[in-house]
Amino acid sequence: MLKVEDLTKRFSNGRGIEEVTFTVARGEVFGFLGPNGAGKSTTIRHIMGFMKPDRGSVTINGLDVWKGQGTVQRHTGYLPGEINFIDGMTGKGFLDFMASMQGVKNSAKREQLIDRLQFDAATPIRKMSKGMKQKVGIVAAFMHSPDVIILDEPTSGLDPLMQKVFIELVLEEKAAGTTFLMSSHSFQEIERTCDRAAIIKDGKIIAVKNIHELQSMQRKLFEIIFEAAEEAERFAPSGLQVLTREGNLVRIAVQGNYNEFTREIANFRIRSLDVSTQNLEDIFMNYYDREAGVQ
Numbered sequence: 001m002l003k004v005e006d007l008t009k010r011f012s013n014g015r016g017i018e019e020v021t022f023t024v025a026r027g028e029v030f031g032f033l034g035p036n037g038a039g040k041s042t043t044i045r046h047i048m049g050f051m052k053p054d055r056g057s058v059t060i061n062g063l064d065v066w067k068g069q070g071t072v073q074r075h076t077g078y079l080p081g082e083i084n085f086i087d088g089m090t091g092k093g094f095l096d097f098m099a100s101m102q103g104v105k106n107s108a109k110r111e112q113l114i115d116r117l118q119f120d121a122a123t124p125i126r127k128m129s130k131g132m133k134q135k136v137g138i139v140a141a142f143m144h145s146p147d148v149i150i151l152d153e154p155t156s157g158l159d160p161l162m163q164k165v166f167i168e169l170v171l172e173e174k175a176a177g178t179t180f181l182m183s184s185h186s187f188q189e190i191e192r193t194c195d196r197a198a199i200i201k202d203g204k205i206i207a208v209k210n211i212h213e214l215q216s217m218q219r220k221l222f223e224i225i226f227e228a229a230e231e232a233e234r235f236a237p238s239g240l241q242v243l244t245r246e247g248n249l250v251r252i253a254v255q256g257n258y259n260e261f262t263r264e265i266a267n268f269r270i271r272s273l274d275v276s277t278q279n280l281e282d283i284f285m286n287y288y289d290r291e292a293g294v295q
């Protein structure tokens with residue numbers, strides 16, 4: 001559905017993107033993750049056909065986005081990182097304008113989205129908070145039921161309740177067969193919505209991973225308090241990773257090898273056992289660090 005191939009753009013300051021390549025299948029939700037300045041928005045602007053690449057191409061449904069400018073944009077929902085609203089418009093005025101560009105006559109879906117996102121569309125945009133403007137942008141990207149929706153940091157400025165509503169909207173559209181590409185800093189949002197995610201750093205894709213694969217890479221961190229410090233000292237699990245040991249408190253990391261873990265601790269008197277799951281953010285950070293040579 002969406003094919004990004006060898007996309008390369010170098011700005012005069014030497015920054016940009018290099019050999020960005022990935023594909024997004026029909027009905028797939030694809031996440032695009034990376035630190036500030038990594039090249040997410042630059043890639044997305046190319047996907048929307050707003051920028052001409054130095055090298056490489058983007059096709060949506062087989063149509064080159066640069067050559068087919070206009071056509072692709074009409075059939076694609078887009079939420080930019082920063083929306084430039086026309087001065088003096090209300091939310092409704094902006095959405096009317098967008099609907100006429102999209103050729104949409106029926107406003108039922110728009111009304112439903114406004115209702116779900118809970119905002120007053122009659123408010124002048126210059127009086128809106130960042131979150132409210134973001135909601136207007138989300139409605140504009142979804143209201144014409146496009147086949148493909150491209151979102152650049154969709155939940156920035158939204159409160160946790162509205163982030164949840166947004167995730168529900170994405171999952172409903174996904175169930176209806178919509179294809180998504182979504183850049184984000186929020187790992188929770190990526191984890192809850194995406195099938196796969198690319199990690200971009202310094203303009204280059206450093207990994208494309210299945211979300212389930214990433215989830216299975218998650219480690220459980222166990223905090224064990226032994227009855228006595230001597231027992232903590234004696235506890236030397238063979239195949240498990242001991243992170244820290246202080247008095248009778250030992251922290252270990254377990255990745256899938258639970259039988260080995262329960263066998264090892266069965267020989268000791270345990271006062272308490274606490275567990276936490278490494279979040280996806282930590283897993284992604286491992287990637288960044290490895291790339292930077294920190295680990």
Ligand SMILES: Nc1ncnc2c1ncn2[C@@H]1O[C@H](COP(=O)(O)OP(=O)(O)OP(=O)(O)O)[C@@H](O)[C@H]1O
Pocket residue numbers: 011012013015016034035036037038039040041042043081
């Ligand atoms: N038009 C431009 N001219 C010159 N440099 C640019 C231009 N657009 C982006 N850059 C530079 O290219 C790099 C990538 O920027 P980009 O906005 O794509 O990053 P990003 O991953 O979207 O970051 P953020 O998470 O902060 O939005 C940055 O160093 C940025 O300063």
